Structures are given as C-alpha cells and as structure tokens.
Amino acid sequence: MQLLDIRNLTIELDTPHGRYLALERFSLKLSEGEIHGLVGESGSGKSLLAKAILGITDRRTHVQADRLSWNGHNMLTMSPAQRRELMANEIAMIFQEPASCLDPGARIGAQLLEAMPRFDAEPWWQRKQKRQALAIKLLHKVGLKEHKPLLRAFPWELSEGEAHKVMLAMALSHKPKLIIADEPTTGLESSDQAKIFRLLDKMNKLGNVAILFISHDLESVAQWSHQVTVLYCGHLMESGRSKRISTQPMHPYTQALLQSALTMQSSLPSKSDLPALRGAVPPLQHLPVGCRLGPRCPYARRECVKPPTIRSQSGHAYRCHFPLTDKDTTS
Template identity: 45%
Template sequence: MALLDVRNLSIDIETAQGKIRVIDKASLSIVDGSIHGLIGESGSGKTLIAKAILGLHASNWTVTADRLFLGQTDLTKLSPRDRRKILGKEISTIFQEPSTYLDPSQKIRVQIESVLPKKSWKQYCRGLLKKLGYSNVPSSRRLQIKELLHKVGIQNHVSVLNSYPHQLSEGMCQKVMIAMAIANNPRLIIADEPTTAMEAVTQSQIFRLLYKLNQLNNTTLLILSNNFAHTSKISDYMTLIYCGQTVESGSYKHIIEAAMHPYTQAMLKTIMYDGKEHGHKQEIYILPGNIPSSNQLPIGCRLGPRCPRAQRICVKNPTITTKKGHSYRCHYPIKLS
C-alpha cells in the first residue's frame, strides 16, 4: 500500500525571463514501511519535489498534480495551516547541511525540547508526584531526550545537549536533526541529501542509522541523494530523476538487474564495470555533456542532447511505460537479452 502517492506533479516558477517548468509530470509511489531512494544529479529537482510535498514552496511557484495523497489525505486540498499541522507529526524532514538549519543562538537541549510532543498523562502524573514531595522522580522529558539521542547513536548526550551547533561536528549535528525528526514518531521521513559534504566514514554512519530506523521502527523513508552507490545499498525502491523528469522507477532488483533507461544505465556504470564494482584506479564512466540550466531545457526528452541512444523522435516528450511495477520514460529503452 502506498503511503505517499504523487502522480504527474508539475512545478512552474515565474522568473524575470517568464514561466519555467522545472518539474515536469513527476510521479512517486512510496510503499508504507519501505526505503525509497530519489536519485539524480545536483540540480535535477529532488529538493523542489520535497518542498512541493511539504507545502514549503514560494509564492512565485505554481504546483499542480493529478494526485498528491499522504495515506487517505489529499495534500492539495489542505490549507497552509492544516499542512503545517502534518509537518513533524505525519511527515518529518532531515535537511542537508544541518548546522545551517539549527539555531546558532540556542543550545541543543532547547531545540530538541521545542519539537517534543506536548505533555502526556504520564508527564502530568510525574509533575503531580513532585508537587506531593517526591523529589527523586526523574523528568519524563529529560528521559525522552536521552532516549532519542541514544537511538541515533549519541552516547555522550550530556555534553551534546549543553553545546551550541557550532561546537559540534557536521555528523553530530546531522544526528541531532535525525533525533528531532523522529521525536513525534512520524509516518514518513524525507531525508534531503543527508550526507552532503561529510567524510566517507560519517556518510556510512548516517546511512546505517537511517536503515536502522526503518528496520526497528518501520519508519518510511524517502532519501533524496546524488550518491547512487550509498543510496542503492539500503533502498527497497528507487526513482531516477533528470532535469525535473522522473525517468525510471522500480524495485532495487529491477533497477540493478534490468535498467531500461539510458540515464539509469549511466548511473549504474559509475559504480559497476561489467557487472562488478570498480577496481582500484579503474576509469569511471561519465555521461558526456553537462546538465542544462532550468531556463535552457531541451525540447522533448531532457536527456536527449546527452543520450547515446537519441534519435529524431526524441524531440517529443516520451510517455511513461509501466510493466510489472517497473516504469520508465524513454522512446528507445535498453533491450534486455
């Protein structure tokens, strides 16, 4: 069952040069309890799709969709106020470059406390016991914060809670953001480039942590990334996006073993060589050309100018073909033997 169902999502942005369609009929189907990777080069539109889902778009955006459902809730019919009520409870976000999203003027303890659920009956009882003179009753919120930090792999929670964001490493700030994201047990977490500019060891730690959250809490994850190798290792399903168009989507097995779109094949070649992982000092495959800017997008298939299989018909926008849950957008898909 799809927890998040997005069909034919389009985003037009009004600019000085006129209206530009930056997202063109993108579709996503996120299965409840799964890890779904939305993968594409920087500037392909991953963050724009996430902002449209969250309702964080600017006033010069025009967002349209045939379907934009979270469970049984139609997100397109919610007012901005109702959409904000969903954020943090139903959907949480982990941003890239976490230190820029944490408040530099407040300690970590204050920032985590601000996202915790309101007082529960259990907390009320603890407060009542304290009023009656039981001084050794531990604070429920303090225990909750400690549990959250331990869940995300922060053992020295006392020093972290008493620190400001600039006093912590980028990896530690990301763990704090993940703790804040799971504080309300959301149904869906959108992780936008969660390991940008981090060293390799820290990247692996963050991806292991996200995988652990999914396995232990059955939390649905949508991971936006340009790192095909890391994301594919933990994803159940993957969607490839290029210049605002979703070009291929399917299960991990379908994408790895039976990629149909040339862009997907190019991404696979960056991590594999004749079905095997790249060896030491082996040349890495690079798709020729550069990703076009949003105001100079090609007509029809947006991969056309870089595609090794492009032909005359590619000036027309290809339709999506779906076979057994595996969909692709290409006039000349890769023929499988």
C-alpha cells in the same frame, strides 16, 4: 497501507526570465514500511518535490497536481495549520544542510527540547523531566553518546556529522510514519554514513516507518531501498524495483549513474577517467526539445527530438524511445 499518493504533480518556478517547469507530471505511491529511493543529479527536482510534499515552498513556487494525498486526506486543500500539524506528528524531514537549519543563537539542548512532544497527558511537573529524558535517549539512539557537552553547545560548534545526527534525533522525536531524508549522508565519513543507513533501516524494520530517501548515489540507495525512481531535469526517467534498476537498467541515464560509481570500477586502469555523461544538467530556461537527456545521451537518434512517453513493463517504468537491452547494460 498506502500513505502517500502523488499523481501528475507539476512544479513551476518564477525566475527573472519568466516561469519555468521544474518538475513535470510526476507520480509516486509510497506505502507504510516502504523505503523508496529518489535519485538524480543536482537540479533534477528532488528537493523541490520534498518541499512540495511538506508544503514549505516559497512564493515563487507553484504546485499543481491531480492528486496529492496523505493517508487518504487531500494535502492540497489543507490549511497551513493542518500542514504544520501533519509535519509535527506524522511526516519528518532531514534537510540536506542540517547545520543551516538550526538556530545559530540557541543551544542544541533548547532546540531539541522544542522539537520534543509536549506530554500533555502527564502532570505538568513531570513534563520537562520526561522531555529531557527523551532528548538524551534519542541522542544516544543516533550515536551521540556524550550528550552533556553537546546539549550545551551552539550549532556552529558542531561537526557536520553531529549536526546530521541532531536533525535525525529531532525527526525521530514524534515517531513519524514517514521520514523524508534529503541527502542525509552528504559530507559524512564512510563510517558515519553506514551508521545513518543502519539506523534508518532499523527504524524501517522495527517501527514500520516509511522512508523517502533522496540522493545522487544510485548504487548506495539501491542497496537500502525497495523501490527506486530516477529523476533528470524534472522528468521521471526510470522507476521500479531497486534490484532490477541496479542490475538491468532500461534508461541510459540510469546506466550512466551506475557506471560512475567508484565501486563499479574495480578493473579500471590507474589514472584513467571515470565513465561520465558529457556536458552538464541544463538550466530551466534552456531545457532541450524532446528527450531531456538527448544532448548528453550516447545513444541519441533523430527520433529523440520528440518527447518520449512513459512505458511500463512488469511494473518497471521508463521514459525512452530506445530502452537498453540486456546486452547494452552489460557492455
């Protein structure tokens, strides 16, 4: 069953220098129980896309789309109250910096109870007790066994890993159909990252929860996702099955993301530099003409000054004038 359907979504931002495109004609379909990875460097438009789905953009953000629907309902015509109801019951998000999303003046227990379901069907004298029991159960589920001191603590007393897990517990409280995880493992130790990955994978397999996983680490995301989409400067660069993306990339940017992973460099000589694209992600007001990757691409040619179109081959989409061959990807 298809849950999320995005077609030709465009996001523009108002800046002191004018209005600029941050995401251009992006399309995505997400089915029930699917894990979809969204990968790219900072500034690619990943977090903006997540906020546009939830409807939590600010006044300087302008969203247009041919289609933005949830479970067959048009999200563009929903009122703010309907969007809030949707976020409260069916879509949850784990934000990139969870500590900054918690109220520093309220204890964790109070904030966690506020995010719990209301249990309106239960007698009023049992509701608080049931919500407290659910809060403790969720904290244990995300790996926080010592719940008593944590419930009394303030957000600034938590470690980064604990704040991540608290936000994850809040996201799980309403048993959502979709979880948008925006860099949920950033700043965590390897063991904590593995626990978060395993927990999300368990929710997907046992609860059939769809997950939109946003990250800059293509290799890790490909291991856990069914589909992967690679973004750069607001453009879709490549999209397809995660196994094919990680083994046979068609776009030079995807290849660069894979080669920059530490685990891919087992034979790298000591003290040598990691493979990386030259330059940096350009600002919105200075986007290159033609292919967005052109100035940084090691395979750029004269034809790359023209904007490439998205081509599809056996369900594998890519935006490149000169896609990589099997020989290019293995060299």
